[in-house]
Amino acid sequence: MVEENWTSERRLRYELLDKWQWHIIFYLDVLEQNQADSVKKLVLPNRLINPLYGREVLNQRLQEMATGAPSIEQVWEITKKLPSLSKLLSEERDNE
């Protein structure tokens, strides 16, 4: 705190130091925060690390899709006009 009997030079020095002190405190705070952030490890949620996540939803979708499935002979009627599906797959794989 500035005393009334201080010389103007002393008063100026004090004010300058006082001003810098806040800069230093602020800087140390930021430094501490950055260090804390770099130490803290990100914990990934289950859906990003568990290969079975979503299995029930997929199975339910498959169950619904499978309802009223046609016979394989009916499928062959549909694909009669189409080229070999294995060849289409090969093309797709070649394009990847």
Next chain:
Amino acid sequence: MPKYFLETSAFLKRYKEEAGSNIVNNLFNNRHELFYLNLAIIEIRKVFYRLWKYPLQQDDPITEEEFNALSSRFAEDILQMQRIEFTEEMIGQAITILGKAWVPNIFDLAQLSAYLIAKKEYPDVIFVCSDERSKLIEGVKQFVREGDIIVPGGI
């Protein structure tokens, strides 16, 4: 019970009557344990989608109803089969494969890797593959006996 691992190219033979499709259908009709890799769901559905929604110039597109019928048959089929999940062990196996054989396509590599891991658990499992152009069949021959591979439709 005989065990078979259906790679996607062979699996697709089930949905089109052509050379090799009878062999694949017999696997479904008789009492066999059929395995597939979960990634095959994406590959097969992708082919169906291409035929319906994203046909190329040379493709004769199928209707939505036909697409639904194919998808439905496929869903019914895989619900009867054993689904193998692609695991991190299989990533390691894929890297090991690359040290010994060049398998350029990532799906081929995943299939081979999954098969080889499955074979560690079930040594009698047979690899069924119909990919005529890929290095997959060449690749699998580097790791198992020829008698452990079936190629419906030939190469």
